[in-house]
Amino acid sequence: MVTLKKSLNLLAAVIFTASSVFSYAQTNAQNLEKSIEETEQSVAETLEAAEEANHEHPIVEKTQAQKVQDHITHHLADDYSFVFFSDEAEGKNYGFSLPVILIDNGLKVFMSSEFDYGKKVVEKDGQFYKLYHGKIYKTDAAGTIDYDDTHHPTNEKPLDFSITKNVASLLFTTALIFVMFLGLAKTYKNGANNLPKGFARALEPMVLYVRDEMAIPNIGKDKYRKFMPYLLSVFFLIFLLNLLGLTPLGFNVTGSISVTACLAIFTFIITQFSANKDYWKHIFWMPGVPVPMKIMLAPIEILGALIKPFSLMVRLFANITAGHSVVFGLIAIIFVMKEALGTGGAIGIGFFLSTFLVFLEILVAFLQAFIFTMLSSLFIGMAVAEHEHDEAHH
Amino acid sequence: MELPNIIGAGLIVIGAGYGLGKIGSSAMDAIARQPEAAGKIQTAMIIIGALLEGLAFGALILGK
Numbered sequence: 001m002v003t004l005k006k007s008l009n010l011l012a013a014v015i016f017t018a019s020s021v022f023s024y025a026q027t028n029a030q031n032l033e034k035s036i037e038e039t040e041q042s043v044a045e046t047l048e049a050a051e052e053a054n055h056e057h058p059i060v061e062k063t064q065a066q067k068v069q070d071h072i073t074h075h076l077a078d079d080y081s082f083v084f085f086s087d088e089a090e091g092k093n094y095g096f097s098l099p100v101i102l103i104d105n106g107l108k109v110f111m112s113s114e115f116d117y118g119k120k121v122v123e124k125d126g127q128f129y130k131l132y133h134g135k136i137y138k139t140d141a142a143g144t145i146d147y148d149d150t151h152h153p154t155n156e157k158p159l160d161f162s163i164t165k166n167v168a169s170l171l172f173t174t175a176l177i178f179v180m181f182l183g184l185a186k187t188y189k190n191g192a193n194n195l196p197k198g199f200a201r202a203l204e205p206m207v208l209y210v211r212d213e214m215a216i217p218n219i220g221k222d223k224y225r226k227f228m229p230y231l232l233s234v235f236f237l238i239f240l241l242n243l244l245g246l247t248p249l250g251f252n253v254t255g256s257i258s259v260t261a262c263l264a265i266f267t268f269i270i271t272q273f274s275a276n277k278d279y280w281k282h283i284f285w286m287p288g289v290p291v292p293m294k295i296m297l298a299p300i301e302i303l304g305a306l307i308k309p310f311s312l313m314v315r316l317f318a319n320i321t322a323g324h325s326v327v328f329g330l331i332a333i334i335f336v337m338k339e340a341l342g343t344g345g346a347i348g349i350g351f352f353l354s355t356f357l358v359f360l361e362i363l364v365a366f367l368q369a370f371i372f373t374m375l376s377s378l379f380i381g382m383a384v385a386e387h388e389h390d391e392a393h394h
Numbered sequence: 395m396e397l398p399n400i401i402g403a404g405l406i407v408i409g410a411g412y413g414l415g416k417i418g419s420s421a422m423d424a425i426a427r428q429p430e431a432a433g434k435i436q437t438a439m440i441i442i443g444a445l446l447e448g449l450a451f452g453a454l455i456l457g458k
Contacts, residue, residue, distance in 0.1 A: 213437070311448035318451035371444040378441070 068332040072325055077134050079165040080112035104158035169251045173240050210235050214374050218381040227380055235373040242365030255320035264313035267376045275383035319368050323361045330354040402457050410450035417442050
């Protein structure tokens with residue numbers, strides 16, 4: 001592991017312990033809640049079958065494993081509402097809906113509760129919309145969805161600028177970071193050597209960690225200042241989003257490829273626009289090698305510059321997605337293995353395994369934020385590095 | 395998943411595991427020889443591990 005400063009070590013331990021306790025308590029409560037629901041399974045199945053018929057699906061009874069799989073895919077995808085838990089027996093979802101904003105012959109704003117989780121067709125100014133498998137389609141009054149050969153809907157989609165679950169989570173986390181760092185910023189305004197008060201004192205070691213372990217060694221003592229705002233923002237945003245993703249709030253923001261792609265593009269743009277002459281020379285006309293080699297190296301170097309942000313994007317996305325699916329999978333042991341182990345045994349094993357996995361995920365949450373920031377500063381450092389003028393190296 | 399994809403995913407994991415093992419063992423050797431440089435070695439180890447992981451994940455996702 002990374003060598004941490006002692007104060008940071010303590011802070012990290014406190015943060016991690018607190019967040020995990022919160023998470024476990026909720027997981028346990030949810031598990032128990034779900035196990036109670038299990039007893040009403042037969043009622044739920046008939047209800048679901050009726051609902052399925054409504055959805056124009058062929059009526060197939062889903063096995064427990066398929067349900068778990070559906071639940072995981074649903075969690076990993078974006079959504080138009082926050083659902084904390086749902087009552088299958090009564091077909092009720094507990095959570096809150098978020099605003100839907102569509103641009104389709106003018107601006108149309110309404111709450112996603114009008115869709116009633118895909119059961120109802122919404123009419124706005126003579127145009128009908130239907131929520132189908134997490135996406136909004138234009139339909140007729142009856143809500144007909146046309147399919148192509150591979151069972152994909154062919155209906156037209158309106159331009160969608162909705163405040164979805166991911167957008168709301170991102171806004172919430174940004175506001176949280178803003179509030180957290182306001183105090184720290186105020187202290188430094190009064191004098192560079194002031195000691196921060198309250199929660200800000202806990203944040204200072206982490207800021208110093210980003211500066212001393214990532215920015216200065218990789219970018220260099222003279223140039224790191226310009227990039228600190230970006231590196232700090234990206235570090236704390238990813239770290240906080242990863243940690244909140246482990247709580248039962250149901251955030252899966254860093255496990256959404258569009259979010260990580262956006263972050264990677266930021267790093268790419270900052271790298272390219274802060275690059276100096278030497279960087280471009282090393283890409284297009286590598287010094288110190290024969291001319292045929294220079295021509296061969298140029299495409300490889302260009303490709304390399306594009307692969308760097310791509311790997312940043314995929315690494316964060318894949319790590320968080322994999323982590324969330326495995327945590328869900330282990331919790332699902334409770335339902336899948338219920339017959340084999342008995343309800344008590346299944347809850348015990350599922351809880352035991354998921355507890356350890358969540359510990360591992362807390363480590364991954366920090367490690368991924370660290371790696372993203374570290375590699376960003378490394379790439380920026382490579383772009384701004386001053387080369388001594390001996391053209392023989394490389 | 396098709397059978398070739400499953401075999402490919404297995405090969406990727408074998409390769410990534412071998413690579414991580416090499417990185418870990420070399421880092422252990424280096425730390426044993428120079429314990430005072432442990433911090434720097436660990437940071438370098440994690441960076442290379444992350445690059446390897448990015449490659450492996452990229453291959454797994456593109457091959458899916």
